[in-house]
Amino acid sequence: QVRLKESGPRLVQPSQTLSVTCTVSGFSVTSYHVSWVRQPPGKGLEWVGAIWKGGSTDYNSALKSRLSISRDTSKNQVFLKMNSLQTDDTGTYYCAKHRSFLGPLFDYWGQGVMVTVSS
């Protein structure tokens, strides 16, 4: 059974770094790409970036300078780090499994972790 679960701090101070972990089961992160998607409160979904099954990454150009996505294949985990946080980075952060290598179509999502950026 495929599952993804995000974990991380619920509150982060402005200018600090956000670290979120996605722990997956039912598939290997070396076999499928995994993306991060975020959703500010009351707003739409925004693709943050992805780590390909081979380990390389791709980022939303608007966030690229602040982002790092990595993984631990032994633990089947994917990590999101975003620095220099501002209040408009507040939102729910999701990880999602790509259905195939053909494009960013997501067949399984985690329930998300709500992160508030505030002092």
Place this chain on the structure above:
Amino acid sequence: VQMTQSPSYLAASPGESVSISCKASKSISNNLAWYQEKPGKANKLLIHSGSTLQSGTPSRFSGSGSGTDFTLTIRSLESEDFAVYYCQQYNEYPPTFGAGTKLELK
């Protein structure tokens, strides 16, 4: 690619049929997905390739369209269908989403 979804809100009763529109700012072929969002649950992929039901999606859901104009139709609404629905293009990176349609009980 900008995705314009309408309406933002839709009120309906069980047994009714509803349709949600999604328009892309340029052609995305049929690389369009529909997702369902419910509180406390993971987003669920309902339809991909514009009209292909994902495994487990009830047959009362259908998708149509190609190019720039797409529609999600739900026939004979059931209580479990009241949720938020998003379209998403996956024709190119970055993938982009519609703003969502909240389907509420009338």
